[in-house]
Amino acid sequence: MSTQHSNYDLAVDVDKLNFDYGGPLILNNLSLALAPGSRCILVGANGAGKTTCLRILGGKRMVSGSRVNVLGKNVFQDAPKGVTYLGTEWANNPVVRSDLSVEYLLYSMGSKRWPERTQRLLQVLDVDTKWHMHQVSDGQRRRVQLVMGLLQPWDLLLLDEVTVDLDVLVRADFLAFLKQETETRGATIVYATHIFDGLGQWPTHVAHVTEGTITELHTMDGRFEELEKAKEDNRRRHSLDSPLMELCYEWLRRDRERTRLSDKATPIDPETGLPHTKWDDLGADMKTYGDKYYNYWK
Template identity: 40%
Template structure:
């Protein structure tokens, strides 16, 4: 199946689509479109693997769905609501986003400085209000977080565990994950995936998970969205994609797709060099804008 991922569960609660993206085209100023006619529909309780080469548009798609970037209200809907314009989605915790970076800008040191300081993990985690103590205790144990850790003395993997714990403290309805397990060890990653699976099956949460690590993903995912050159090339419920039926090694299939994607990209780049006067897309109307919650 190619194109739109459109699956509706029988007797599904309203709205029938937890995530609905309809013909999204998005470009940064002065650049060609990063996403073109990109459409995705996911029912409640689904676990979608978002895959594709670097630069294929995965992170941009997640940012748009997360409401971090403004698009027309009718293009993206999460739980039936526009995520950029309806700030209650993110402020209330129904829509949660966990990105690959946990950084801050410091004027004297430049950008992309790891978030750290002489503060304990306990103070950060227990400082989040209105959290179920049992859920917090479970996550601390699951992620093997030592509450007495000092944030200024942690490895990348330990700091990542604290970040994930903070992001999952409040129950979400839709969770977007962008390469969040890259710093975790094998056990930490597998335990987290099992927790995500339970969240979807028991609470009906929906998860879109972007990663380049495919161990265990064939059994974990219910849906797949493979993005190539800004378009959804392979997408749908896992059972409806012939290319991955019966495979226990998802990597082998996605490797083939990635090699095709790379060859097509190289061919496009060669064609662009041969035609240097090609006109770029006017992207002024797609300028990236702060989330509405910033102005609250």
């Protein structure tokens, strides 16, 4: 399968996206535009809206009144093919903890249609088809998820923290595989992660997500002034640390400090003795308005 881009100039085209569960906004005026072949990492604290953004791009949550186009089509009205969403929930599904072999699972996902791609993914993610899912570790289970999820060639891949269980070598090989996919097929990736080590040369874009909106979107082409300053600081200090990793951590520190200052003006919950924030309200709203059922295999 080769990707055709003649029908669209942007793989992701989101403009002024707002979303809530009936209470405070989770996404607030969020905009994101990415050309085909982009590799964009989303950087933000827990609760910043990264997961919700990815699920909306994947058509997992319905919105109205905002432009949300992927691969040139409205994600809800004309759901495009070729979009793959992989999140952390899959590994907790009881089905994938039962006595099923990896070979059986891959066959059920159509591995016979893409034999060369299947073998490549098994090699990259170091997966043995003889494994049985009730006997493997969380890290091995995650690798099986990635093989299954990426068997069918995709045009837009949405990754939500799915490399957290991978060891360093497997993660490096996996990221190299994804980079090759974008460069050879023109596929696009949006990747939310808190693990920035080894990402210095990987992304084409870095997006800073704060309180439900993208406050910064940078390209890795030398015009990213904060990153260039971080590189210069590292050279001056003879540091071998990744400038991108250091900058992402600095963003997260600023977000944390901003949250702490905001919490000082937040009322105290009489039951817990802790600040009652909008995220407490969102947690309650999710039980009422969130998805009651979720297809983790999709």
